[in-house]
Ligand SMILES: [Zn+2]
């Protein structure tokens with residue numbers, strides 16, 4: 001098999017999620033090294049997932065809309081949509097809820113489905129709201145400590161304790 | 169350090185037994201799981217990571233997810249030990265190279281590894297020698313259930329298990345088989361196989377050795393899709409395609425023999441000859457030659473060698489293994505000399521010469 005970029009034999013087979021669909025790249029050692037060491041991308045948004053997403057979002061979105069979307073943040077972990085687009089990694093389980101509208105087309109593109117049909121945890125899932133609340137409270141407590149607002153921090157610690165006892 | 173006990177063995181995936189083990193090295197399944205009450209790793213503060221690590225370490229121990237689990241604090245391991253675990257496929261390269269609180273639990277038989285704080289909070293992996301996906305699934309499904317009795321995983325009725333990267337959401341499951349396909353490479357048919365696999369949404373990757381060199385005609389085939397299918401159907405999807413590829417590889421081997429038994433025998437014998445006599449040899453060349461030798465053994469061209477021996481040489485000549493066996497850190501040049509020495513010692517045993525070790 002020939003390298004996709006030159007005539008040498010391709011010895012590297014790299015899976016990339018560009019253009020929305022997983023893609024295989026077949027490269028020789030030299031081209032693979034070049035490919036793998038290049039900075040994520042020139043415009044600041046890396047390849048892989050974020051690229052796929054950006055492309056998809058560009059369809060039917062004005063620059064202003066996109067800018068607005070990028071600033072949206074998850075109330076639980078604080079990740080902005082821009083951050084996700086950049087890293088290709090989400091910040092917390094709640095992101096699947098708060099970015100649902102944006103993530104669903106992406107999931108559809110990757111998996112061809114948006115509905116899980118596999119196994120579920122044996123115990124019925126605990127109260128999801130209090131679980132995500134714990135993530136938010138812990139973050140707020142860290143922020144309070146960083147701001148040296150120890151009174152608020154201790155309030156938050158009590159709240160965390162209460163929520164934890166509630167979920168058992 | 170009990171890690172040293174692992175050094176002399178060769179690990180489950182190179183045991184060289186199990187169905188179709190002349191071509192299928194190993195069957196592997198992994199499940200990605202996250203705690204519901206902590207942010208994913210990218211948004212986890214140091215203290216979060218430490219708590220996640222403690223929680224999952226406890227859960228894994230309490231669940232006795234697998235008999236004789238040994239828990240290693242990866243953050244505290246020396247670089248060489250981490251690299252050793254990567255070569256052994258017990259942790260990922262990313263896990264070895266990242267920072268902060270993280271760990272891995274490994275069972276004595278090296279079938280089970282549970283990585284804590286990798287890309288997801290928990291990555292459960294089960295690896296069996298040969299083609300054995302159904303049993304691997306049964307085992308990992310059970311381990312997952314046992315751990316879930318002690319913690320709450322992030323799970324959503326509609327989307328299933330929630331993961332840091334949307335490419336893993338749903339089942340969080342990656343099913344993969346590691347195949348040795350030297351004849352398909354030699355006959356230049358591997359590309360055709362790749363293309364047909366891509367069409368049915370399966371991913372193919374070369375297996376890498378030191379640095380980023382492709383390693384000895386080993387290819388890993390795995391599912392891309394994780395959402396919208398049941399776990400069993402994913403196991404079946406990968407499992408169904410393997411016999412087809414095995415058949416291609418066997419046909420390519422027969423074709424090579426028919427075309428010119430002499431050429432093939434020559435190629436295999438030369439590879440064997442170099443491995444038995446070289447005074448200095450790189451990891452890449454070793455992999456390349458061992459691949460020919462491995463095929464030769466499977467075709468009965470090298471009657472005095474056995475597959476488990478060849479498999480052992482594949483893993484023991486890797487940089488970290490070599491250094492662990494030598495009990496010292498070595499630079500590249502010294503490694504190449506030690507590697508050649510190791511190969512000579514182990515390949516010249518049968519012909520009357522005195523053998524060390
Ligand atoms: Zn090239």
Ligand SMILES: [Zn+2]
Nearest residue numbers: 074077092095
């Ligand atoms: Zn979030």
